[in-house]
Amino acid sequence: MMRGFVILVGVFLLSDFAVAQDKALTVNLAQDSVDISTGFNGAKLSLFGVKEKRGHVAVVIKGPLKNVLVRQKNSVFGVWMNNVSIAFDDVPQFYDYALSDKEENILDEDALKSNGIGLSSLKFKAEENSLKPDEIDAFASALVRNKQVAGLFPMEARDIVFLSDTFFKAEFYVPPNVPTGDYVIETFLINDGDVLDKNETRVRVAQVGLSSSVYQFAHSYSLAYGLFIVFIAVIAGWLSNVVRQRTS
Amino acid sequence: MQIHLPIAEMSVSAEIIFLVSAFVGFLSGVFGIGGGFLTTPFLIFTGIPPGIAVGTQASQLVASSVSGAIGHWRRNNVDIKMGLVMLTGGIMGSFVGIMIFKLLEFFGQVDFAISLIYVVLLSSIGIMMLIETVFSKFFKKKNVRQEFNTLRVSPFIASLPYKMRFPRSKLFISALVPGGIGFIGGILASVLGIGGGFLLVPAMIYILGMPTLLVAGTSLFQIIFTTASATIMHAVFNNTVDMVLAIILILGGVIGAQLGISAARFVKPTQARIIMAIMVLLVAAQLSYKLFVEPSELFSTLVWP
Numbered sequence: 025m026m027r028g029f030v031i032l033v034g035v036f037l038l039s040d041f042a043v044a045q046d047k048a049l050t051v052n053l054a055q056d057s058v059d060i061s062t063g064f065n066g067a068k069l070s071l072f073g074v075k076e077k078r079g080h081v082a083v084v085i086k087g088p089l090k091n092v093l094v095r096q097k098n099s100v101f102g103v104w105m106n107n108v109s110i111a112f113d114d115v116p117q118f119y120d121y122a123l124s125d126k127e128e129n130i131l132d133e134d135a136l137k138s139n140g141i142g143l144s145s146l147k148f149k150a151e152e153n154s155l156k157p158d159e160i161d162a163f164a165s166a167l168v169r170n171k172q173v174a175g176l177f178p179m180e181a182r183d184i185v186f187l188s189d190t191f192f193k194a195e196f197y198v199p200p201n202v203p204t205g206d207y208v209i210e211t212f213l214i215n216d217g218d219v220l221d222k223n224e225t226r227v228r229v230a231q232v233g234l235s236s237s238v239y240q241f242a243h244s245y246s247l248a249y250g251l252f253i254v255f256i257a258v259i260a261g262w263l264s265n266v267v268r269q270r271t272s
Numbered sequence: 273m274q275i276h277l278p279i280a281e282m283s284v285s286a287e288i289i290f291l292v293s294a295f296v297g298f299l300s301g302v303f304g305i306g307g308g309f310l311t312t313p314f315l316i317f318t319g320i321p322p323g324i325a326v327g328t329q330a331s332q333l334v335a336s337s338v339s340g341a342i343g344h345w346r347r348n349n350v351d352i353k354m355g356l357v358m359l360t361g362g363i364m365g366s367f368v369g370i371m372i373f374k375l376l377e378f379f380g381q382v383d384f385a386i387s388l389i390y391v392v393l394l395s396s397i398g399i400m401m402l403i404e405t406v407f408s409k410f411f412k413k414k415n416v417r418q419e420f421n422t423l424r425v426s427p428f429i430a431s432l433p434y435k436m437r438f439p440r441s442k443l444f445i446s447a448l449v450p451g452g453i454g455f456i457g458g459i460l461a462s463v464l465g466i467g468g469g470f471l472l473v474p475a476m477i478y479i480l481g482m483p484t485l486l487v488a489g490t491s492l493f494q495i496i497f498t499t500a501s502a503t504i505m506h507a508v509f510n511n512t513v514d515m516v517l518a519i520i521l522i523l524g525g526v527i528g529a530q531l532g533i534s535a536a537r538f539v540k541p542t543q544a545r546i547i548m549a550i551m552v553l554l555v556a557a558q559l560s561y562k563l564f565v566e567p568s569e570l571f572s573t574l575v576w577p
Contacts, residue, residue, distance in 0.1 A: 062516065064276040065283055093576035095380045103388070103563045104570075106380040111576050166571030173569075200274065200283030203575075235278040238515050242279055242507065250507030253331045253518050254500045261338025264526040268343075268533060 048077040048221040049213045056225075058198055058207075059232040069196040069227065071209060079215030080123070080130040081184050082141050083194040087118030087176070087229070088205030091151075094163045094170075110155065110163045112148040117203035119146065119171075122182035122194040131217050139212060139219060143168060143177060175199035204229050279514035280324045286520055288318070293332065293524025300336060300525070301532020302539055303548050304488070306495070308333050308466030311521065313390060313555055320517070322382045326373070326465035327506030327513045332521040333467045333499040336529060337492045344489025351440035351486045355493040357447050358454030358472075362498035365458020370505045373463050377510075384563070386464060391560045397470055398553035405545045429479070441482045450480060454494055461502040467495040 051073035058067045071083060092115040095106040123130060127142055137145040148164050155163075171177035176199065185193045194211075211223040231239050242249045275286040292314050296307040308329055315325035344350055376382045432446035453475045460468035472491045476482045482490070507513040 060276060062276050062278075063274070065274040091576045092573050093380075094571055094573050097567060097570045097572075099566070103384070104565075104567055105384040106572070109380060117575070163571065166569075167573055170569070170571060170573045200276065201281070204281070231276075231278060231281075235276055235516075238278040242511055242513070242515070246508045246511060247504065249515075250504035250513060253507065253513055253515060254334055254503050256519065257331050257334035257500075257503075257522055258338050258496075260522045260526050261335040261340075262342065264335070264339045264530060265342040268339075268530060271530075271534075 048075060049081075049211060049223050050074045050076075051211045051223045051225060053209065053225055053227060056227055058202070058227060058229040060202075060204065060230065060235055061233045062235055064200060064235070066200045066202070067198050069198060071194045071196075071211070071225075073192050073194075073211055073223075074190050075192065075213050076190065077213065077215065077220055079213045079220055080125050081192055081194075082124070082130060082139075082212040082214060083122045083184065084139075084141055084210045084212075085118070085120050085196055085227075086116045086140070086208050086210075087203055088116070088207070089114040090117055090203075091115070092148075092167060094167050096163065096166070108155075110153050110160060111151040112164065112167060113151060115148055115167065116146070117205065118176045118198065118207065119143070120178045120182065120196050122184045122196070124184040124186070124192065127181060130214050135217055135219075140210070141212065142181065174201060176202070198229065202229055204231060275516060275520075277320075277324075277514045277516050279511065280320055280517065282319070284318060284320065284517075289315075289517070289520050290524045293521045294528035294531075297336070297525035297528020297530075298532035298535070299528075299548070299551075301529040301534075302536045303532075303544060304340075305548075306333055306336055306467035306469050307525070308464070309390065309394060309470070310551070310555060312386075312465040313559060315517075316383070316386070317558075321512075322386055323373070323377065323506075323510055323512040324514050324517070326386075326463070327503065327510060328517045328521065329465035330461055330499045330502040330506060331513060331518045332525050333461070333465075334496060334503060335522045336525050337467055337495040337499060339526065339529065341489060341492040341496055344492060347489070349486055349489035350493045351438060351482070351490045352493070353436075354438050354441055354443075354450055354480075354482070354486075355490045357436065357450045358457070358490070359494040359497040361451035361454030362458035362461070362494055363501045365455035365460075366462045366498050366502040366505060367458070368455075369459040369462025369502065370509050372459065374509065376463075387559045387563050389464060391556050391563060393471070394552050394556035394559070398549045398556060401545055401549035401552065405542055405549065408542075441480070441486055443481065445480065450476075453479065454498065457495065458498045458502070461495075461498045462505065465502075467499055469495060 051071055054070040075081060091111055091113050093109055093111045095109040097104045098107050100107055121141060127136060136142050150160050168177055172179055187193055207227045207229055209225045209227060212219050213221040273286045274283045276283050293311060296310045300307040312325050312329045316322050376385050429449055432448050434447045435444060436447045437444050453472060457468040457472050460466055469491055473487055476487045476491060477484060503513055
């Protein structure tokens with residue numbers, strides 16, 4: 025089943041390639057959206073590609089950028105409470121990457137950074153604050169650590185699997201708590217430290233079906249939504265009392 | 273079965289949430305408590321953001337207080353006039369509570385404040401329950417409640433303006449007193465996601481001097497309205513009421529309460545109180561651990577608009 029699918033995608037990609045001969049890199053996502061419904065428990069995102077020139081492949085997936093506040097707890101009169109915080113601008117809500125080789129074999133560090141490949145390439149710009157640079161660094165690394173624990177940042181690069189000399193596959197996993205929004209997937213073909221070709225594709229992560237309806241209802245008609253929930257609760261309470269009357 | 277919560281935007285185990293709410297519902301059936309003070313901390317332990325836990329738990333309390341109040345209503349044990357005065361204060365209190373909650377959220381102190389208030393409230397209630405149980409064991413013949421009930425209203429309360437007559441409770445008292453008690457209940461509902469019965473009931477007995485027969489029904493009657501108004505305000509001002517979570521909590525609570533009421537016949541009151549007191553103290557201990565012991569991760573992150 026999977027093999028048949030892979031071949032199918034491969035054939036599709038090769039035919040695609042026939043049209044655009046000048047491209048050194050052709051990629052396609054197995055799906056262009058991640059649908060979050062009531063039963064959603066994370067999803068796999070597969071990317072297939074064909075490279076027409078020698079070189080390493082790197083794939084980066086990035087979620088929507090948001091400002092993030094990092095708070096630090098400290099002991100205040102013997103109790104632990106948040107008392108220092110820094111906001112960072114434009115932090116990707118999700119980040120993951122896959123490589124066909126070890127990081128250092130693909131590009132030098134500067135080139136990796138300038139192309140946004142790898143966790144260390146992520147630079148978080150702190151909003152105005154009165155902290156020292158090394159303290160800000162502690163907050164930035166805590167941000168990465170928290171994201172890693174939540175499964176939204178990777179611990180290390182994923183592997184790109186080559187199904188033939190030219191045909192490759194990268195697989196990502198988005199966890200159940202994945203933030204919604206537009207995700208950008210960049211694929212790089214790199215040889216001798218030079219980016220030969222780059223492809224950018226998008227995937228939409230959104231709630232669908234009941235989840236989406238409830239979300240829309242709650243945010244667009246919040247008063248009616250609140251009243252409706254109270255109504256459900258009153259009916260449930262009343263029914264339970266009726267049942268009790270009957271049984272006792 | 274993992275179920276995705278559309279408002280919390282996270283997946284939780286539906287069985288675990290259901291079982292816990294059924295367990296708390298069971299306890300509420302046995303002991304005649306609302307149980308918000310057990311469910312809210314549990315929801316926060318499972319990683320549900322405090323705002324969602326509090327806002328959604330308030331809706332579950334609407335169901336349990338409706339169910340409880342109907343029984344008292346049928347037996348004519350509700351002082352409606354008193355209830356109306358209390359719920360007027362309660363609705364105002366729930367609004368103020370939402371503002372306090374938003375302020376705490378802004379300063380990143382929601383977790384801390386909720387934990388701290390719970391530790392103070394739960395440990396004092398737990399200890400009081402234990403003392404009262406032991407006390408009543410030694411003085412079995414006397415009825416403690418009735419004795420307190422004959423206490424005279426303090427001169428300060430008697431001096432307050434806006435006096436009103438409450439024929440059912442046979443009281444002539446300033447409306448500010450029941451209104452004020454309801455107001456505090458409303459704040460508790462909005463900030464902590466609890467009905468506050470454990471605070472309202474003694475206040476109504478000892479401060480208002482209401483007849484004990486009417487206290488439970490009247491407090492439940494007004495808790496319906498304060499928790500309903502807390503739910504609606506959390507939905508409107510914070511968008512923190514999750515319908516999917518609410519339905520699981522309501523179902524679990526209702527089913528658990530049915531079982532609890534049937535089981536209540538087989539439970540000895542003294543034993544039940546001791547078990548209850550110990551559970552309350554355990555929750556308090558767990559929360560104070562979080563407050564006083566250095567956490568393994570000092571940093572937390574959240575999306576900041």
